[in-house]
Amino acid sequence: MGEPLESCFAPDLLAGRSALVTGGATGIGKEICRVLGQHGARVAMVSRKEENLRAACDELAAEGIDARWFSADVRDAAAVAQVVAGCADAFGRLDVVVNNAAGNFPVPISGLSPNGFKAVVDIDLLGTYNVTKAAFEASLKEHGGQIVNISAPFEMKGASLQAHVAAAKAGVDSLTRTCAVEFGPYGIRVNAVAPGHISGTEGVRRFSEATGADTSDEHRANNPLGVSGHGQDIAYTVLFLCSPAARFISGQVIAVDGGGTADQLKMGLGRV
Ligand code: NAP
Numbered sequence: 508m509g510e511p512l513e514s515c516f517a518p519d520l521l522a523g524r525s526a527l528v529t530g531g532a533t534g535i536g537k538e539i540c541r542v543l544g545q546h547g548a549r550v551a552m553v554s555r556k557e558e559n560l561r562a563a564c565d566e567l568a569a570e571g572i573d574a575r576w577f578s579a580d581v582r583d584a585a586a587v588a589q590v591v592a593g594c595a596d597a598f599g600r601l602d603v604v605v606n607n608a609a610g611n612f613p614v615p616i617s618g619l620s621p622n623g624f625k626a627v628v629d630i631d632l633l634g635t636y637n638v639t640k641a642a643f644e645a646s647l648k649e650h651g652g653q654i655v656n657i658s659a660p661f662e663m664k665g666a667s668l669q670a671h672v673a674a675a676k677a678g679v680d681s682l683t684r685t686c687a688v689e690f691g692p693y694g695i696r697v698n699a700v701a702p703g704h705i706s707g708t709e710g711v712r713r714f715s716e717a718t719g720a721d722t723s724d725e726h727r728a729n730n731p732l733g734v735s736g737h738g739q740d741i742a743y744t745v746l747f748l749c750s751p752a753a754r755f756i757s758g759q760v761i762a763v764d765g766g767g768t769a770d771q772l773k774m775g776l777g778r779v
Pocket of ligand 1: 529530531532533534536553554555557559579580581582606607608609610611630634659660701702705706708709711
């Protein structure tokens with residue numbers, strides 16, 4: 508995934524803390540596990556495919572990170588409650604929860620079935636709710652912590668081929684704000700990170716496949732910086748949000764997209 512970026516954070520920033528990352532075995536989620544682990548956190552990844560979970564844990568363990576895995580479908584509230592409680596038990600407590608798991612298959616509304624729409628809303632939105640609620644009950648309400656939801660920068664715009672994803676992520680953004688309000692008194696901060704085009708990811712690969720276009724170039728042209736993001740750009744934003752430097756930030760959706768969201772008119776002026 509692009510050029511690696513050296514950390515500008517203290518290596519022990521999250522020492523003694525533990526994090527659960529859904530969808531942490533692949534793509535952006537794995538990069539989040541890696542960066543949190545490189546800064547001292549013990550990390551647990553939760554998703555469905557055991558072969559991916561094992562491979563990612565082995566990869567991070569070889570880098571000296573305390574990484575564990577739990578298999579669950581985030582749509583299944585009972586399974587999620589069991590896994591989150593098991594994770595809190597294994598670590599002694601849970602400090603950070605990153606809701607990153609998502610479904611995505613680019614398709615126009617004309618080709619999208621009700622089941623397809625529901626599947627993505629269930630994974631992205633209901634899954635975020637299930638994991639958040641379970642983590643609050645199992646650990647966070649006792650001592651506070653941070654929740655970071657991985658969204659997408661669609662809330663104020665339409666997004667072709669993404670009706671299901673855009674609707675689900677708008678719900679995630681709304682849930683982020685409500686959780687920030689309800690959980691603030693427990694010392695829990697809740698924020699969301701909305702990635703722009705992140706090169707080398709499954710999401711982007713599927714988009715290229717569906718459109719037959721070189722979406723890298725298209726997205727580069729679609730943000731003022733003219734570049735694609737790296738998984739680390741999302742992971743370091745999550746790390747910052749989990750750090751004391753972000754102690755007064757809650758209920759926010761932060762677009763990490765090269766300025767793409769700011770550039771509504773796409774005037775294509777370049778330098779002016
Ligand atoms: P990815 O590699 O496809 O990651 C998705 C992860 O979610 C997988 O590890 C998958 O594992 C897990 N997952 C899917 N359904 C699940 C379920 N029902 N229960 C538990 N886990 C499930 O995707 P990515 O491109 O890195 O995207 C990561 C996040 O960033 C997503 O929230 C996505 O919407 C967001 N995002 C990405 C981009 C981008 O440019 N890539 C842009 C905007 C937003 P299993 O299949 O094994 O369960």
